[in-house]
Amino acid sequence: MFGTLAKKLFGSSNDRRVKGYQPRVAAINALEPEVAALTDEALRARTQAFRQELAGGKTLDDILVPAFATVREAAKRVLGQRHFDVQLIGGMVLHEGGIAEMKTGEGKTLVATLAVYLNALAGKGVHVVTVNDYLASRDAEWMGRIYGFLGLTTGTIVHGLDDEQRHDAYACDITYGTNNEYGFDYLRDNMKYDMRAMVQRGHAFAIVDEVDSILIDEARTPLIISGPLDDRSDLYVTIDAIMPQIEKDDFELDEKQRTVNLTEKGNERVEQMLAGSGLIKEGGLYDAGNVTVVHHVNQALRAHKLFTRDKDYIVRNNEVVIIDEFTGRMMPGRRYSEGLHQALEAKERVQIQPENQTLASITFQNYFRLYKKLAGMTGTAATEANEFMDIYNLDVVEIPTNRNIQRIDDDDEVYRTVAEKNTAIITLIDECRQRGQPLLVGTTSIEKSEHLAELLKKHGYKQRDFSDPNAFAGLYDGNTTEKVFAVLNARYHEQEAFIVSQAGVPGAITIATNMAGRGTDIQLGGNADMRAKVEVAQTEEGPEREAHEARIRAQVAALKEKALAAGGLYIIGTERHESRRIDNQLRGRSGRQGDPGHSKFFLSLQDDLMRIFGSDRMDGMLQKLGLKEGEAIVHSWINRALEKAQQKVEARNFDIRKNILKYDNVLNDQRKVIFEQRREFMAQDSVADTITDFRHQVIDDMVAAHVPENAYPEQWDTPGLDKAVTSVLNLDLPVVDWAKEEGIADEELKARILKAADESAAVRVARYTPEIMRQVEKAVLLQSLDHLWREHIVTLEHLRQVIGLRGYGQRDPLVEYKAEGFNLFQEMTGRLREAVTGQMMRVEIMQEPPEPTLPAMFAHHVDASTGEDELAGASASFADSSVAVGQAYGVAATPVAQRNPNDPSTWGRVGRNEACPCGSGKKYKHCHGQIV
Template identity: 80%
Template sequence: MFGSLAKKLFGSANDRRLKAYHPKVAAIAALEPEVAALSDEALRARTAQFKAELAAGKTINDLLVPAFATVREAAKRVLGQRHFDTQLIGGMVLHEGAIAEMKTGEGKTLVATAPVYLNALAGKGVHVVTVNDYLASRDAEWMGRVYRFLGLTTGTIVHGLDDEERRAAYACDITYGTNNEYGFDYLRDNMKYDMGSMVQRGHAFAIVDEVDSILVDEARTPLIISGPLEDRPELYMTIDALMPNLEADDFELDEKQRTVNLTEKGNERIEQMLGTAGLLREGSMYDAGNVTIVHHVNQALRAHKLFSRDKDYIVRNDEVVIIDEFTGRMMPGRRYSEGLHQALEAKERVQIQPENQTLASITFQNYFRLYEKLAGMTGTAATEADEFMDIYNLEVIEIPTNRPVQRIDDDDEVYRSVDEKYKAIVRLIEECRKRGQPLLVGTTSIEKSEILAQYLVRQGYKQRDFSDPNAFASLYDGDQGTPDEKVFAVLNARYHEQEAFIVSQAGVPGAITIATNMAGRGTDIQLGGNADMRIKVELGDMPAGPEREAAEAGIKAQVAKLKEKALAAGGLYIIGTERHESRRIDNQLRGRSGRQGDPGHSRFFLSLQDDLMRIFGSDRMDGMLQKLGLKEDEAIVHPWINRALEKAQQKVEARNFDIRKNILKYDNVLNDQRKEIFEHRRELMAQESVADSIADFRHLVIDELVRAHVPENAYPEQWDTAGLHAAINDILNLDLPVEDWAKEEGIADEELTTRIIEAADGNAEARAASFGEEVTRQIEKAVLLQTLDNLWREHIVTLDHLRQVIGLRSMAQRDPLIEYKSEGYQLFGELMRRWREDVTRTMFRLQVMQQPPEQPPLPFMTAHHFDPTTGEDEFAAAGSGFGQEAPALAISDAAAMPVVAPEDRDPNDPATWGRVGRNEPCPCGSGKKYKHCHGQIA
C-alpha cells in the first residue's frame, strides 16, 4: 500500500529516470535552429571538431547534446526522418549502457544512430548487433547513409566473408553484424598465430538489437567451433569389449526415460576391468584424470543397452545409419554426437569414423560481457529485467511511446479442445476479412502454423506461395482494400528479404498473415502496406526519371488510400493461437499492432489441451467446466484467467532463468580459464621474442623435476637419482651425471638444480645458435602457441565430460558446482604444468630443416549454434567451414560440396547449386527453406 502511494506521489523509479533526461532533450531542441542553418559541409565538419575536442580532454558525455543535435539534423537531410524526443531519450539510455524498451514501430533502428555516432567519435569502434544477416546488411546500408554523410565509415559482418573483408569491416568506425558472427570471429581470432591476422580490434561498445532474443532466448546454447579429432578407434573398441561382461545387476535401465546408469556394483566391476586393460590413469574411475574414460564408458553402455539395431539404426555399407524415431526413415549423413556414434560403430564392428572435437566455444552470456560498455533495445524486456541486471548488469528503462497506444487488448478466450479453439479462430479470421481488416495470426511453432493453415484450406481459403513479390498484387490492385479471393500467407521461413517484404505488406486491408515467432523480424507492419518496400521490389532497377517518379507517386498514393481503409476497419488485428511459455514473446506479437498511435486489436485463443494449460493442471479445470455446463464451441473469458496464466508463465520463466543461471555458473569456470588462456596467447603473439618465456618454462620444469625426485630435507642417499636421470633424459634430451653429482660431499638440492639449469641453458643456447636467431624466434613462438592450443582443446573436452558426470556427486551429499570448480581448477593447473613440460621437451628435441618454418595453418573448423527451442544446428550443412583445403564437416552429404554464390546457381539445375544451407531459401525459387524443399531427407 505504501509502495503504491509513494509511486503516485513521486512516480516510479522508471519515471524518475526518464525525468532526468528532459533537460538534455530541451538543450538538443534549443540547438536545432543553429544546426539546421549549417550547410552540409559545415554540418559534416562538426565530426572533426568533436574529435578534436575529445583529444583536447573533453569526454564523450560532454559532447552528448551537440552530437545528438548533429545526428538529428543529418537524419532529417539524408533519410527524411527527424528523431522524436522519445527517440532521443532512447538514445541516451543506450549511451549510458542500459536497455531501452521501446514498443514496436517506435523506430529503434533510428534511435541507435545518435549513441552510435557519439561513441564512434572515440575511434575505438562501435558494434551494432542484429539477429540475422539481412538486418545487418539492411541497417548498415540504411543508417550508414547518415554516418557517411557525417564522415564516419561503416562496415558489415555477414556470413561468407574472408579474413581481409572482416578486418576491413571491423576497422570501420561502426560495424554491423550478427551475434553469431561476432562470437565466431572472437573465437577464431584466439586461434590465430600472430596479431596481424586477427580481425577484431577490441570490444569497446556494443548495442544489441532484439536484446531479449539474443541475451536471453539464445543464451542457453554456446557457439561452438569444432574440428576432426585424431582417430582413436582402439579406445572405442577396448571399452566396447568390456560391455558384454556386465551382468543385469550392474546397471539400471529406464527405457521410458531412455537412460541407463551403472550401479555401485557395476562401477566396481568396470573399474576393475579398466584397470586390467590399463586404461585408468590414476586411482578411482571418477578421479579428475579419468573423466574422459568415464564418458566413453557411459556412451558404450548407452550404445549396448538403449540402442537396438534395425530399430534405432541400421548397418548399411559398413556404416551405422540413424533411423528417425518419428518417421521411420533413414537419415544418412547424420551422426550422434559426444562419441555415441563411434560407440555404436564399435559395437557393430564397422569402420569407426573420427569424432568431431570442440576447438573453441563461448556462450553469448560470456561473449557480450567482454564489452566495456553494453546496451540493448527491444520491444519487450521488462519481464526479464531481473535477469538482465543479475547476469549482465543492464538496467531496463521503459521509453514512453511517441503517441498514446490505441490498441484494444481483449481477455483471453479459453476453449475445452484444440479443435474448438481453431474453429473460433477461423470464424474471427472470416469476420476480419469481410470488413477488410488486416490480420496477423501468431503461432508458437511451424507445426501449429501448418495445422491452422489446414483449417483455413478446409474453409475455402488458398495458401499462396509468396516467392513472387507480386503475389500480394490482388490485395491492393484497384485500391479495393478487401480481396475477393480468400488467400492467406504462412511465414515460417526466416532470414531473407522475401520474408521482410511479406511482413511489410501484412498491413494491407484484408491481408491474412500467419507467422511463427514475430520477434526480431526487423520490419514494421504499416497499415496500408510499406510504400518504400513496394517501390524497391516493384520498380527494381527502373532508371531515375519522370517515369519512375510517376510510378513512385502512384504507389504512395495507393498506399495512402489503403491505409485509410485499414484504419476505418479498425487497424491491424492480432490473434494469438496459444500462450507462449514466456509472456514476453506474447507481448512481442501483441506489439506488432497499434504502432505510432494507430488503432488495433488483439486477442489470444487457448484450449485446455495447450502445453501451458496442460502443465498447470487443466484436467481439474476441464472437470469443473463440464460441471458448470460449458457447451461445445463456448469459451470462458475472465480477467482472473488472464492473471492465472500470467502467474503460470512467470513460474516457467523463473524456472528457465534458474536453468540459464545454473548453466552460467558452470560456464563461468570455463570462461575464467578461457580468458586466462586467450590472454596468454595475446601476450605471446604481441612479443617480438618469447625466449624469456621459453627459459622460464625450462627453469620451472627443472625445479619441478628436482622437487619430484629429491624429497625436502632428505639425505642424498634418499634421492631418486635414477628417476631424475631418466626424466631429464626424457624431457631435456640430456644425459647428465646426476648419480655422480649426488655422491659429492655436501651437495644440496639447490646446487643440483643449478647444475641442471646451467647444462640445459648451455644446450639451448647452442641449439639456438645453430638454428639462427630469426628461425629460433619463429620456432619458439610456434611451439608455445601450438602446444597450448592442443592442450586447451583436450582440456575443453575433459571439462565437458567432467560436467556430464559431476552431478552424481550430489548422491554423496556434495555440491556438484563446488566439486566442478575444484576439479576444474586442478585440471587447469595440470594443463599449465603439461604446457611447460611439453614445450620444453619439444624445444630440446626439435630438428630444423634448411627452410625457415612458415606460420602453421589453422585446423579446418566448422561452426555450430544449436537453436535452444528446436535443438537444430543453425549452421548444419550451411557451408559454415572456415578452412582452406578441407570440405566442411556437417551433418549432410551436401557438406562435401563447394560453396557456390547464389548468382551462379541455375534454379533448374541442382548440380550447379553446390552446398546449400538447410535454412537458406531453396535455389529452385520455391520460397521454401532448402530443408523443406529440395533438401528434404527422403
C-alpha cells in the first residue's frame, strides 16, 4: 500500500531516471538554432573537432550534448527526420550501456545513431547488431548516410564476404552485422595462423537491436564451427524403423519440461527389437558397449514424440530446416546437435547428413560479455529485466512514447475448444473486413497459420501472394469487399518486408507467425516508400517517375485516413505464447505513434499453454457453470491467471539458461586462456623459447616418472625411460648404460638427456636456418594446440552430459564439473608440451620451402546466418597435424624403400595413419608416433 502511494507521489524509479535526462535534453534543444545555422562543411568539421577534444583529455560524456545536437541536425538534412526528445533520452541510455525499451514505431533505428556516432568518435569501432542480413544491410545503408555526411565510415558484415572484405568492414568507424556473423568471425579469428589474417579489431562497444531476442531467446544455442564425422546413416534408419512400434505405455512424456523417456516396459521392448535387428550383439541395452545405441534411441524418441513438423521444423528441398520458435523464421544450415538432427532426417525420410565434431564454439551470452560496453534496444525487455541484470549487468529503462498510446487492449476470450475459438476469430475477421479495418492475425507456428488459412478459404477467402504489388491493387483502390488475405511465415520469408509494410492498408488481412524482429513498421494506409521502391523500380528517372511517386503518396495518405476512421490496425492473437514478451511484441504492432488500434487474444482450453498448465480443473468448472458451446468467458482474472502461468514459465526458462551459463562459464574461462595464448604465440616473431621450455618440461616430467626422487638406481625404470626418450624425443641414447654408471645421480641423467635433446634441436636449426624453423615451430605449436583444444571441448561436452549423476552421491554436480574440468585442462597442457616436443624432434624440411600458406585442411566456409557450420574440405582428421605442417612448410617425406626400420632418423616425415616404419604392424600414431 505504502509503495503504491509513494509511486503515485514521487513516480516509479524508472520515471525518476527518465526525468534525470531532461536537463541534457534541454541543453541539446538549446543548441539547435546554433547548429542549424552551420553550413554542411562546418557541421561535418565538428567531427574532427570532437576527436581533438577527446585527444585533449575530455570524455565522451563531456561532449555528449554537442555531439547529439550534431547528429540530430545531420539527420534533418540527410533523411528529413528530426530526433524527438524521447529519442534523445533513448540515445543517452544506449550510451550509458543500458537497454532502451521503446515501443514499436518509436524509431529505434534512428535512436541508435546518437550513441553510435558519439562512441565512434573514440576510434575503437562500434558494432551494431541486428537479427538478419536484410536489416544489417538496410540500416547500414539508411543510417550510413548520416555517418557519411559527418565524415565517418560505415561497414556491413553479411553472409558471403571474404576475409579481406570483412577486415575492411571491421576497420570502419561503425560496423553493422548480425549476431551470428560477429560470433563466427570471433571463432574463426581464433582459428587463424597469422595475426594479419584476423578480421576483428576488438570489442569496444556494441548496440544490440532486438536485444531480448538475441541475448535471451537465442542465448541457449551456441555458435558451433564443426567438421563432419563418419557417416552412420544406416544406424539412424534402423533405429527410426522401430519408433512406430513403440506404444503409448512404453514411454513417459513431459511437455512442461520437454522430456521423454522410455519406461521399464519400453526398455524391454526396444531391447528386443534392437537385438532382432543386430544392433545389440551381446549384453543388455544399458551395458557399457551399447552406450552409443542407447543415445541414438533416445534421440529418435525425442524426434518422434517431442518435435512436430511445421512447428519445430519444416522439410524443404529434401532438408530438415529448423524453425525459430520465437520469430517463426527458418534457420537454414543450423542443425540440432548430438544426433538429433540426423534422427529428424531419418524420421522424415530425407538425406541424412553426417554428424559433426565441434571444432570451436561459444554462446551468445559469453560472446557479448566480451564487449567493454554493451547496450541494447527493443520493444519488450521489462519482463526480463532481472535476467538482463544478472547475466549481462544491463539496466532496462522504459522510454516514454512520443505520443500517448491510443490502442485498446481487450481482455482475452476463452473458449472450451479450438473449433469454437476459430469460429469466433473468423467472425471478427469478417467484421473488420466489412468496415475496412486492417487486420493482423498472430499465430504461434507455421502449422497453425496454415490451418487458419485453410479455414478462411472454406469461408470464401482467397490467399494472395502479396509479394506481387498488383495483388494489392483492389485494396489500394478502396475495394474492401474482396475477401483476400496474405500469409507471412517461414515459407514466405522472402516477401516478408513488403507484406509487413502493406499490412496497414484498409481491408488487408495478414496471418503471421511471431512478429519479433521484423524490422519493418506497419504503417496505416501502407508504406509509401516501399510501394514506390517496388512499383517504379523499372521506370527511369524523370517527370513520369516523379508523377507516379506523387500518386502513390497521395493514395497512401487517403488510405491512411480511411484506416484511421475504421479504428486503426486490429491485432488478433490466436493463442498465448509461453513468454509475455512475444505477446507484447504482437500487440505492439498496433497503436504506432499515437495511432488508434485494437488488440484481443482468443484462447481455448485445448491450447498448448492452457492444456499443459492445468486446464482440466477449469474445463470442469466451466461445464458446471453451464458454459454453452460457442460462448466465451471474459474476465480480467483470467488475464491475471494467464500472466502468472507465463511468469512461471519465464522463471523456469531463466533458471535453465542461468544453469547452462554456470557450466558454460567453466569452458569459457578456459577458452579465454587458450585464445589469449594463441594470440600471444601469433604475435611473437619467434616461439623458440616456448618450444625450448616445452622440451625441458617434457624431459623433467619424463625423468620424474621413471626415476623417482630419492630412489636407489636399482629402483629406476631405465628401460621405460629409454623407450620414452626414443618415442618422444626421437633420440637413440644409451640411457640404460648411463644408469649403470657408478655414482650417477638422477640430475646427471636428466642433464645428459637435456643436452642431447638441445643439441639435436640446434642441429635442425643450423641445417634449415632459424627463419624457416621459426615458421615451422609456430605452425606446429598452433596446430597442436588447436587439435588438443578440440578434443578437450568434446571431452567436456561428454563430461557435462553425465556429471549430473554425481548428485545422487550428494555431491554438487557444478563443483564436480569445475574440478574435473580443471584437471582435464591441466592434462591437456601437459599433452600439448609432449605433442609439440615430439613433432619438433622429428620434423624434416625441404631446403627450398614453398611460400607459407594456411593448410588446405583448415579452409572452411561458414554459413553465418545459421547456428552451426561446416568445414569445407575438412574430412581428414585434425589429429594429423604433422601432415598439415608438411603441406604448409614442405616437410620432406622419405620414400619407404629408403627407410631403415631400426634407424628412425632415416624415416623422414611419417603420416600418422601410415604403418609404422619399424615393422610392428601398428599405425605410426599408435607406435613410434604416439605423442599422447
